[in-house]
Amino acid sequence: MKRKREDVITLDDSLWERVMAATDGAVAPCYQCGVCTAACPWGLLQEEPVNVRSLMRRAQLGIHQDGEMWWCTTCRACEEQCPRGVPIADVMLALRRLAWQDRTIPEGISPVMWSLYWDGNPWRQPPSQRAVWARGVTVKRFQPSDEFLFYAGCTASYDNRSQKVALALVGIFGTAGVSFGTLGDEEPCCGDAAYALGQHDYLQQIVQRNSERFVEEGVQTVVTVSPHCQDMFLNQYPPIEGFQPLHYTQYLAQLIQDGRLRFEAEYQVKATFHDPCYLGRRNGVYDPPRHVLAAIPGLELVEMPQNRAEALCCGGGGGRMWMDTKAGERFSDLRVREALDTGAEVLVTACPHCIACLEDSLKQTGSPMRVMDVAEVVAGALSAGRGA
Amino acid sequence: MREPHSIVCLKVVPKSEEVTINSETRTLDRSKARSEINSPDMNALEAALTLKQRHGGRISLLSMGPPLFDQYLRLGLAMGADAAYLMSDRVFGGADTLATSYALAEGIRAIGEFSIIFCGDESSDGATGQVPPGIAEWLSVPQVTYASRVQVVNSGQVLRARRELGSGFEIIEAPLPCVVSVKQDINEPRFLDFQRYDWAMNEAEVTVWAASDLHLDESRLGLAGSPTIVAGVNVARSSERRREFLEGSPQEKADRLIEKIRPWLRVG
Amino acid sequence: MVESIYPSKDAHGIWVYLEHTGGRFEGVSLELLGRGRALADTTGENLTALLLSGDGSALAEEALGYGADEVLLAHHPALSVYTTLPSARVVADLIIHRRPNILLLGATVNGRDLAGRLAVRLLTGLTADCTDLLIDKESGLLSGEVTGFGQGILATIQCPDTRPQMATVRPGVFARPVFDPARCGRTEVIAVEIPEDDQHVQVLRQSSRRGVDITQAERLVIGGRGIQGDFALLRRLARALNADLGATRVAVDQGWIGHDRMVGQTGSVTRPKLALVCGASGAMQFTVGIQESETIVAINSDPEAPIFEVADYCIADDVFQVLPQLIEALDREMAGRKG
Numbered sequence: 005m006k007r008k009r010e011d012v013i014t015l016d017d018s019l020w021e022r023v024m025a026a027t028d029g030a031v032a033p034c035y036q037c038g039v040c041t042a043a044c045p046w047g048l049l050q051e052e053p054v055n056v057r058s059l060m061r062r063a064q065l066g067i068h069q070d071g072e073m074w075w076c077t078t079c080r081a082c083e084e085q086c087p088r089g090v091p092i093a094d095v096m097l098a099l100r101r102l103a104w105q106d107r108t109i110p111e112g113i114s115p116v117m118w119s120l121y122w123d124g125n126p127w128r129q130p131p132s133q134r135a136v137w138a139r140g141v142t143v144k145r146f147q148p149s150d151e152f153l154f155y156a157g158c159t160a161s162y163d164n165r166s167q168k169v170a171l172a173l174v175g176i177f178g179t180a181g182v183s184f185g186t187l188g189d190e191e192p193c194c195g196d197a198a199y200a201l202g203q204h205d206y207l208q209q210i211v212q213r214n215s216e217r218f219v220e221e222g223v224q225t226v227v228t229v230s231p232h233c234q235d236m237f238l239n240q241y242p243p244i245e246g247f248q249p250l251h252y253t254q255y256l257a258q259l260i261q262d263g264r265l266r267f268e269a270e271y272q273v274k275a276t277f278h279d280p281c282y283l284g285r286r287n288g289v290y291d292p293p294r295h296v297l298a299a300i301p302g303l304e305l306v307e308m309p310q311n312r313a314e315a316l317c318c319g320g321g322g323g324r325m326w327m328d329t330k331a332g333e334r335f336s337d338l339r340v341r342e343a344l345d346t347g348a349e350v351l352v353t354a355c356p357h358c359i360a361c362l363e364d365s366l367k368q369t370g371s372p373m374r375v376m377d378v379a380e381v382v383a384g385a386l387s388a389g390r391g392a
Numbered sequence: 393m394r395e396p397h398s399i400v401c402l403k404v405v406p407k408s409e410e411v412t413i414n415s416e417t418r419t420l421d422r423s424k425a426r427s428e429i430n431s432p433d434m435n436a437l438e439a440a441l442t443l444k445q446r447h448g449g450r451i452s453l454l455s456m457g458p459p460l461f462d463q464y465l466r467l468g469l470a471m472g473a474d475a476a477y478l479m480s481d482r483v484f485g486g487a488d489t490l491a492t493s494y495a496l497a498e499g500i501r502a503i504g505e506f507s508i509i510f511c512g513d514e515s516s517d518g519a520t521g522q523v524p525p526g527i528a529e530w531l532s533v534p535q536v537t538y539a540s541r542v543q544v545v546n547s548g549q550v551l552r553a554r555r556e557l558g559s560g561f562e563i564i565e566a567p568l569p570c571v572v573s574v575k576q577d578i579n580e581p582r583f584l585d586f587q588r589y590d591w592a593m594n595e596a597e598v599t600v601w602a603a604s605d606l607h608l609d610e611s612r613l614g615l616a617g618s619p620t621i622v623a624g625v626n627v628a629r630s631s632e633r634r635r636e637f638l639e640g641s642p643q644e645k646a647d648r649l650i651e652k653i654r655p656w657l658r659v660g
Numbered sequence: 661m662v663e664s665i666y667p668s669k670d671a672h673g674i675w676v677y678l679e680h681t682g683g684r685f686e687g688v689s690l691e692l693l694g695r696g697r698a699l700a701d702t703t704g705e706n707l708t709a710l711l712l713s714g715d716g717s718a719l720a721e722e723a724l725g726y727g728a729d730e731v732l733l734a735h736h737p738a739l740s741v742y743t744t745l746p747s748a749r750v751v752a753d754l755i756i757h758r759r760p761n762i763l764l765l766g767a768t769v770n771g772r773d774l775a776g777r778l779a780v781r782l783l784t785g786l787t788a789d790c791t792d793l794l795i796d797k798e799s800g801l802l803s804g805e806v807t808g809f810g811q812g813i814l815a816t817i818q819c820p821d822t823r824p825q826m827a828t829v830r831p832g833v834f835a836r837p838v839f840d841p842a843r844c845g846r847t848e849v850i851a852v853e854i855p856e857d858d859q860h861v862q863v864l865r866q867s868s869r870r871g872v873d874i875t876q877a878e879r880l881v882i883g884g885r886g887i888q889g890d891f892a893l894l895r896r897l898a899r900a901l902n903a904d905l906g907a908t909r910v911a912v913d914q915g916w917i918g919h920d921r922m923v924g925q926t927g928s929v930t931r932p933k934l935a936l937v938c939g940a941s942g943a944m945q946f947t948v949g950i951q952e953s954e955t956i957v958a959i960n961s962d963p964e965a966p967i968f969e970v971a972d973y974c975i976a977d978d979v980f981q982v983l984p985q986l987i988e989a990l991d992r993e994m995a996g997r998k999g
Contacts, residue, residue, distance in 0.1 A: 104583070104586075105586075105587065107582065111580060112580070112926065114580045114581060114582055114583045115580055115581075115929075117583040117584075118434075118581060118583060121583075121584075122428045127925070127944060127948060128929070128948055128951070129944075129948075129951075130407065130409050130410075131407075131426060132407070132409060132410050132426075133409075162944060163943075163944040163945075164942070164943070164944055164966040164969065165943065165944070165966075203583065205584075205586035205589070206583070206584065206586070325925075325945075326925060326926065327926060328922075328926035328927070331912070331913035331914075360943075360945065364909075367885070367910065368910075368913070406809075408809040408810035408812055409810065409812065411809045411812065411813065413813065420809075420813065488785065489776075489779070489786065490662070490779060490780060490783065490784075490785065490786075493780060494780075516809070516810060517808055517809055518788075518808050519788065519789065519807070519808055520776075520786070520788035520789070521772050521776065521788060522772070522775070522776040522779065522786055522788060523776075524776070525744070525772075525773060525775075525776030525777040525780070526776055526777075526779065526780045528744075528777065529748075529776075529777050529780035529781055530780060534744070534745065534860060534861045535744055535773070535777065536861075537769070537772070537773040537776070538769045538772075538773070540876065552864075555769065556769065556876050557768075557769050557770065557866070558686075558768070558769075559868060559869065559902070560866060560867055560868040560869055561866070561867060561869060562863050562864075562865065562866040562867075563863070563864040563865050564743070564861065564862065564863050564864065565861065565862050565864060566860070566861045567860045567861075575876070576931065577875050577929065577931065611662075616661070616662075617662060618662065618785075619662040619664075619783070619784055619785035619819050619821060619822040620785035620786070620787060620817050620818065620819050621817070621818055621819075621820060622815050622816070622817060623803065623815075623816040623817065623818045624815065624816040625813055625814065625815045625816075626813070626814040626815075627812070627813065627814070628807055628811055628812055628813055628814040629811060629812060633956065633969070633970055633971055633972050634971075634972040634973065635968060635969065635971065635972070635974060636972065636973055636974060637963075637968075637974045637975075637976060638973060638974065638975050642977055642978070642981040642982045642985045643985045643989075645975050645977060645982055645985070646982060646985035646986040646988075646989045647985075647989055649957060649973060649975065649986065650986075650989050650990065650993055652957075652972075652973050653934060653955065653957065653973070654832070655791070655830070655832050655833055656832060656879065656933050656934040656954070656955060657832055657901070657990070657993065657994070
């Protein structure tokens with residue numbers, strides 16, 4: 005029987021070498037158990053799950069990928085289960101890096117990099133308008149004597165929905181009387197979009213430039229709106245003496261613990277909390293947002309069945325905010341249903357991408373439940389105290 | 393001609409929203425504006441790169457401006473172009489489209505034989521769209537303007553392009569060599585190739601020409617060579633939107649809206 | 661100072677280059693006859709229309725009725741479909757011999773294609789895409805008003821020394837003149853020779869657009885959640901505006917319209933001259949797709965909707981109340997213009 009051309013699989017030694025180099029050999033320990041494929045949320049939404057196991061196998065053998073790695077949201081649900089500790093998400097991103105070299109990246113991705121290059125943000129927004137969100141409030145320029153640098157990030161700076169989170173935080177910092185500053189319209193992009201979309205060469209330039217900048221400015225503690233920005237500063241930037249990147253929930257939890265932030269009145273609301281992947285699974289920050297919510301009198305927190313390390317991804321990570329996901333295949337549709345089942349009035353989260361995805365899915369249900377960031381809940385609770 | 397040789401004209405422009413009018417002198421103030429490569433020129437370069445991928449050959453970049461344009465030309469080299477030329481001289485300054493197209497055409501002559509000159513259709517500052525047809529006339533070659541798709545057919549002898557016209561389009565063919573100007577957003581300009589980046593930024597040579605390096609008719613250059621003058625400038629609108637709320641009954645709002653958008657109305 | 665191919669004192673007459681397809685003038689050509697007439701009346705010059713075509717054209721009479729004093733008619737098979745070189749040859753030769761003061765063309769794709777070539781052939785100044793034209797009664801000097809820097813700057817351009825003074829004019833800026841069948845004028849048929857070398861560019865075919873490509877749309881009507889699936893209503897509006905149809909992600913998700921019409925970060929990024937957004941709240945992931953529009957109109961029943969932050973003209977009202985009125989008013993407007 006004559007074999008069809010397509011039945012012959014070619015092992016490409018040079019591709020294998022490139023993959024090994026790009027992934028630092030990380031894919032070698034994989035022994036093909038397949039738990040990753042089972043853990044991957046795509047299996048819940050598509051006819052065929054994303055075959056993570058097969059992707060790892062192809063990487064091990066030097067077999068060409070079919071663009072499958074672009075599905076990954078880097079939620080790391082697979083890594084949570086992997087018995088060999090393979091950094092699967094990193095392997096996905098390394099494969100994306102190779103795609104840039106081979107010029108096989110999907111449509112819509114190059115423009116995001118050019119947007120970073122020309123405009124300093126991935127949203128094609130004018131750099132001159134980066135600080136417009138802060139026009140109505142008093143935000144001063146960061147000085148080394150400040151307690152921290154408040155880092156809004158590209159999404160909170162430009163997205164009219166997330167700007168509300170940045171504004172809420174400015175109000176909270178004011179109430180607590182902390183000294184902080186921002187870099188105004190000179191705030192650089194952390195580089196998350198370049199990282200997530202596999203453009204690691206360009207990422208290195210961003211990281212290099214920003215690190216030097218932070219050192220020049222005397223930045224020590226940074227408080228970010230987005231867990232993605234914090235993750236970049238924590239894990240992708242070189243170590244800087246005294247540099248401490250925090251997500252704002254960690255900082256608020258500390259303020260509360262130190263007695264610098266107090267809630268005077270009741271704020272009656274039934275809430276559930278969605279752990280952002282980049283806060284929870286990625287960096288282990290599960291408790292601080294919960295401590296903050298627990299400190300609010302009258303707030304009843306109910307947990308979704310899949311919480312903490314088992315939280316279902318919203319679908320926005322891994323650069324997927326810049327890729328289209330068909331209706332009916334969105335992780336956040338499932339997550340919102342899970343939240344609705346708790347009977348909560350508010351679905352609380354702590355990430356601008358999560359807000360966008362969850363609100364998008366919630367709109368389809370017509371439910372009165374709202375999505376709020378922890379900061380917005382805190383701001384609401386504080387103004388309740390002021391009899392507002 | 394042996395191998396295909398495309399020349400891509402690039403213009404570096406200020407970001408439009410950062411250009412202001414100096415209220416005292418009533419002149420344009422670009423001093424605080426960030427710069428970028430004119431967006432349709434990026435699409436032109438991408439079109440040239442796609443043809444190079446398909447048919448081989450070389451790409452030369454040409455720009456006219458101050459020495460700092462060097463770094464922008466190097467970006468084009470990092471994207472995949474092979475050579476870069478910068479015409480830089482005070483005497484080129486203040487040029488309108490007649491003087492600009494003359495100078496660029498002479499620069500092209502100095503670069504040498506070409507198959508296709510690629511340009512963006514218009515630049516974001518002046519938005520005249522006149523330089524590409526001007527270059528074609530100075531060089532006495534055919535032109536295809538406002539192209540949305542470009543191909544080379546007939547064993548590299550003919551350019552076939554699609555042009556968008558009103559509510560339809562046309563497919564047009566022009567013999568090479570010719571000039572083609574492309575519309576914005578017709579393709580996705582590839583990002584920097586980091587396997588070329590170091591060479592492009594540090595090793596590649598950008599040839600810089602002063603006016604005296606080329607055989608130019610000085611009376612055709614700069615302000616002296618420009619038949620048009622700017623008699624006055626004004627702010628038309630700030631980069632921020634008007635945010636003007638229209639009031640009244642639904643009918644009144646509709647009528648008021650038509651008044652406002654009249655300049656954009658058009659019969660089929 | 662740039663030397664003119666002929667002196668200003670010899671330059672007389674306002675010329676308008678007429679574009680036509682399928683036996684009908686382009687709207688902007690008529691608008692130019694209207695404005696040209698006004699300019700000519702101011703300086704006491706003649707208004708001449710240039711009509712290039714493949715065969716004898718019945719349009720010459722029409723041009724006279726719209727205000728031209730004379731029509732120069734040039735026929736040649738190479739002129740039956742516009743390509744640059746044959747038209748440039750004919751027009752440039754006429755200009756060199758007859759020495760007009762001014763040449764006006766519509767700022768259409770072909771108008772600008774031709775004007776750009778002619779200006780260099782004639783070594784003269786060309787002002788692009790004018791939004792107004794004024795003339796000095798004594799000197800006959802034309803002032804063209806143009807925009808630049810993404811419509812942010814308004815400039816007045818003049819061509820003091822060279823002739824002809826050339827300008828392309830934005831369609832829709834000037835009103836269409838009223839046709840007067842009683843108007844008289846002269847028609848002159850021009851003998852035309854077009855060298856072989858000018859005829860190498862060929863138009864293979866012309867078509868109306870099939871398939872959807874909203875990235876090239878000049879006018880876009882976009883529907884969001886608030887239109888509750890009524891794209892039939894939006895289609896009527898789009899037709900009245902001679903616009904293309906777009907949609908937000910929500911509208912596409914709901915299955916109201918195809919994915920190829922989606923506007924936004926993960927759909928199409930568009931740059932229309934006019935974007936009319938109906939029933940969309942204005943999330944950034946959507947507005948990224950229209951933020952480069954020249955003019956944005958937003959209609960939304962919620963006065964707090966973020967879309968109003970990025971709009972030029974805002975209507976905080978019920979789409980279903982406003983749109984029918986708008987469609988009616990547009991139909992009236994367009995009917996009036998055809999007159």
